Amino acid sequence: MPKKKLYLLILGFALAGYSWVILNHYLLKTNKPTLNVCLFRQVTGIPCPSCGTTHAVLSITKGDFRQALDENILGFPAALMLVIFPVWILIDLFRKKESFYRFYFWAEYFLRKKWVAYFALVFLLANWGWNIYKNV
Amino acid sequence: MEAQKVDMFLIMNNKFFEPHQMPYIRERLLLLDESKYMMLHTAGFKDPTISLVVSLLGGHFGIDRFLIGDTGLGVAKLLTCGGLGIWTIIDWFLIMGRTKEVNFEKLQQLLM
Secondary structure (H helix, E strand, O other), X not given: OOHHHHHHHHHHHHHHHHHHHHHHHHHHHOOOOOOOOOHHHHHHOOOOOOOOHHHHXXXXXXXXXXXXXXXXXXXXXXXXXXXXXXXXXXXXXXXXXXXXXXXXXXXXXXXXXXXXXXXXXXXXXXXXXXXXXXXX | OOHHHHHHHHHHHHHHOOHHHHHHXXXXXXXXXXXXXXXXHOOOOOOHHHHHHHHHHHHHHOHHHHHHOOHHHHHHHHHOHXXXXXXXXXXXXXXXXXXXXXXXXXXXXXXX
């Protein structure tokens, strides 16, 4: 994937992510029901591995890490990515460098390693099981 | 490479590539050294139909993106409930084209 396309895509994702978090923050604050957009949950009735991530990110913004852990542990990497990636990309664009581009491909290469992939799979399945048990 | 061998390769593998890429691939293969012929056959291109089936069944978890090697986008899809379900549906239409694109990139790497 070309550098420009990747950067635009991730900045777009970050923008959508922030809009989504702000929308849900507003809905929770005004005691309105939050949107249930998970296709898997609507079809099968059971939560998917990443259900509850939005609530977890919202809890993290309030500093309530314990609550975030209870909602979905995946909220932590999601929140970290939302904070770090856009800033990193903007710095890259400003300084005309490509450190994020190199990091992205290194991360892809790292995740494709067999032991990392198996570890991630086991972790995700365990987290999914926990999600179903908690019925987020 | 002999024209006959190139044409045979194209007939056998045409489903892995976009039709508009075929003339370019043919041209490049004709210039290719004979010794690389076997390597081309063992390249292991991804089948676009399989990725469509995977996208329909496991697209919500980003498995289709993991399958074709877009690991970063797969993680993004997984963490966002399939891009709030919207990306999942968009990918049902895009994944075959992207698979062919990935195959083309792989072939270009082999030809270099």
